[in-house]
Amino acid sequence: MKMMKLFFACTITITIIPASQAPAQVLTNVPDVVPGAKPVTVEHIKIHGTALEGNLEGDAVDRDVIVFLPPTYEKDKKRRYPVVYALHGYSIGAEQWTHEIHVPQTIEGAFAQGSKEMIVVLPDSKTIYNGSMYSSSVATGDFEKFVYDDVVAYIDAHYRTILNRASRGLVGHSMGGYGASRIGMKHPDVFGALYIMSPCCMSPMAGGGPGPADQMKERAIASEKKVAAAKSPADLAAQSPGFASAQYATAAAWAPNPKNPPLYFDLPTKDGVPQPEIVAKFTANAPLVFVDQYIGNLRQYRAIAMDVGDQDGLRVDAGKLHNILDSYGVTNSFEVYPGTHVSAVSDRFQNHVLPFFSKNLCFTAECK
Secondary structure, three states: OOHHHHHOOOOOOOOOOOOOHHHHHHHOOOOOOOOOOOOOOOOOOEEEEEHHHOOOOOOOOOEEEEEEEEOOOOOOOOOEEEEEEEOOOOOOOOHHHHOOOOOHHHHHHHHHHHOOOOOEEEEEOOOOOOOOOOEEOOOEEEEEHHHHHHHHHHHEEEEEOOOOOEEEEEEEOHHHHHHHHHHHHHOOOOEEEEEOOOOOOOOOOOOOOOOHHHHHHHHHHHHHHHHHHHOOOOHHHHOOHHHHHHHHHHHHHOOOOHHHHHOOEOOEEOOEEOOHHHHHHHOOOOOHHHHHHHHHHHOOEEEEEEEOOOOOOOHHHHHHHHHHHOOOOOOOOOEEEEOOOOOOOOHHHHHHHHHHHHHOOOOOOOOO
């Protein structure tokens, strides 16, 4: 009984936005246009995800990616630029992410206010269940490697970038904040500065949702029945619009099972009862669980920043991550600002995220 209570206390905490308010950018406060801001160039491209080939869900292997080139890019043909890779949250893709953070306006505003010019890249990692969790799975494909390898290699090969980890930044919001923390902890050889915005999924989590244990058990059983009846990933996704797919996104990302067609994942319950082996897989993907393994990697960053709104339930776990880094003496900044999960994200992107990378990325080829 104690184990069941602990399990059901670990709920899927990707922030849920009411359908009437989706997509999230509806709640975003937009910074004023900065007078005299020069336009950036926007390019919509496709990048082939070698790391995504053969994924069992049938998710797209050729992914949409949006690239923002600074105002001087076409004028100064010999100049090379740092790159910031920005990861979107759950239920939205790269295109919706542009509206949530109001780019290119906020990028242009940051440059106009003194941030050094850089390339900004938004890769799309939305899957059939609305989010890859930026994880490595035979069900969804290896979206972790897609970001740090496929996307970075393509951008370096096709644009005038500075080929140096010290000149690459990684940032993400919500599920993207989870992705930035997960990928950032593992790959300081690729990125030199890290910014984590309102990260979800820091603590161990598995299904059930909020409420009394008996209600959580009923919901778990209902979910099991839905999964058992589904004929394909597309069928299950159609029955689970929006955030209703979150439990399946996490199961596909963290508990894949190539021997369990047609969905190729395992749920963390059976007959409403937690299954320890599957619950352990979810737990193993929680950054607050595995961060201690990567302290040496985190020390390699030129700078690490994290922020979260004071009205955002995710602030508690974000604070825990900050405290862990502090306990190890890993230099990092942490700010709790006035706002909800999404209300200030465009302001943060213009007035905090890009200035952070302007200060902490390398803008010459000689940096280490």
